[in-house]
Amino acid sequence: MNAPLTERAIPRRRRVLTLTVASVAALWPLVPSLAQQAPPLKIGEINSYKAQPAFLEPYRRGMELAVDEINAAGGVLGRRLQLVTRDDNANPGDAVRAAEELLARERVDVLTGSFLSHIGLALTDFARQRKVFFLASEPLTDKIVWQNGNRYTFRLRPSTYMQVSMLIPEAVALRKKRWAILYPNYEYGQSAVATFKQLLKAAQPDVEFVAEQAPPLGKVDAGSVVQALADAKPDAIFNVLFAADLARFVREGNTRGLFQGREVVSLLTGEPEYLDPLKDEAPNGWIVTGYPWYGIQTPEHKAFAAAYQGRFKDYPRLGSVVGYSTIRSIAEGLRKAGSADSDKLAAAFKGLQVGTPFGRITYRAEDHQSTMGSYVGRTRNEGGKGVMVDFRYVDGAQVLPKPEQVRQWRPAD
Structure with missing residues (x-):
């Protein structure tokens, strides 16, 4: 039993209680800010920034814009997003070492990125072995979601198969019989050419491939390549x-x-990253996939372009759209999963719908490929600058193979 309070003790006890209440009241405004200091959700991003700056600097800006918008709106699952980037030096071994370091030292929650297809494949295999979620943002080889696909890997950009499929109707309409082929001799180029030959031959059986040049990436001897193509006299x-x-x-x-x-x-040539540097040498009349940012009038794209230009005082490139959509996809996946656990996130991404500057896209459950599309049109040199004209948007869902076909190519998760 407690002893009765003395008259002298009562005022002292009251003073202590008063001080305690006052202290809590003084701290109360800090409670929300303390809650906001929960550990961030870390996104580990790996890419060839030094090797491919034309695409990847706008890509980085697009990611930063999305992260800032999401955090300003309260973050994801009550936590802010934090982007942690690493350069892979355009080398698959360096990319894997960067992924290991991001997981072990930075304790990232998800992995994303890669530009070059052979590096994307290395990170795809890393995700499979380590059972960690990986969103391949940019690499285009079909193997990432088909032959080498796995439970933990998803891909945002339309693949080589998808973009070539967008161009095939235009190529067939030309009714040209003798074709010459030119591609960089690594996974992306090989994948694109194999698909082009297959689909064009199926649509136009009498087609002939009369020349093929495959220089190493970044080391084209343009004089000899042009001469070899000219000698073949292609249509x-x-x-x-x-x-x-x-x-x-x-x-x-x-x-x-x-x-x-x-x-x-020409694949990708309509992207401003590659068309703009040509300036007054930009070709006329090429049929291309690309990004005519100046002519897209959809509400989603206009809002994105205004926000991007307001932030960076520059116009967006395709890399900007890819980077922005990558972060938006990860944020939506985290919300749907309710967790950064890789297995839960992989399950959440199947059928995930995401709003992007190109409209709403879906990550297919069958092969983890998004339905993001691309623009197809012709190039025109206008006043010493290359632009796309007569363009149209092709929804990626229209050029993806049927699920039953995918099941023949893709291993079971």
Whole structure:
């Protein structure tokens, strides 16, 4: 039993109680801010920033814009997002080591990124072995979601199969019989050309492939390549080169008249990352996939472009859309999963719908490929600058193979 309070003890006890209440009242405004200091959800991102800056600097900006918007709106699951990036030096081994470091030292919750297809494949295998969620944002090889697909890997951008499929109706409509092929000799180029040959032959059985040039990535000898293509006397050319290789090829082809009287179908060339640097050398009339940001009038894209330009005082590139949509996809996946657990996140991504600057996309349950589409049109040199004209958006869902076909290519999760 407690002893009775003395008269002297009562005022002291009251003073202590008064001080305690006052202290809590003084701290109360800090409670919400303390709650906001919960550990962030860390997104570990790996990419070839030094090797491919034209695409990846706008991509980084797109990611940053999405992270800032999401955090300003309260974050995800009551936690803010934090982006932790690493450069893979355009080397698969370095990419895997970066992934290991991000998991072990930075304690990231998810992995994303990669640009070059062979690096994307290395990270796809890493995700399978370590059972960690990986969203391949940019690499285009079909193997990422088909032959080498696994439970933990999903892909955002339309693949080589999808983008080539968008171009095939245009190529068939040309009614050209003799085709020359030009591509960088690594996974992306090989995958794109294999699909082009297969689909064009199926649609136009009498087609002939009369020349094929496959220079190493970043090391095209434009003079010899252009001469070899010209010697074959093709009716049309299918090109898969991009970045500096594309610029060298276009410059030399213009000089030697390779494109005069010949149709060119070209993957990715309509992306401002690659079309803008050509300036007054930009070709006329090429059929391309790309991103005519200046002509897209949908509400989703107009809002994105305004926010991007307001933040960076520059116009968006396709990389900007990919980076932005990557973070938006991860945020939606985390919300649906209610957790950053890789197994729960992988389950949540199956059938996940995400709003992007290109409209709503879905990550297919069958192969983990998103239905993001691309724009198809022709190039035009307007006042010393290359643009896309007569373009249309092709929904990725329209050019993906049927689920039963995918099941023949993809191993079981």
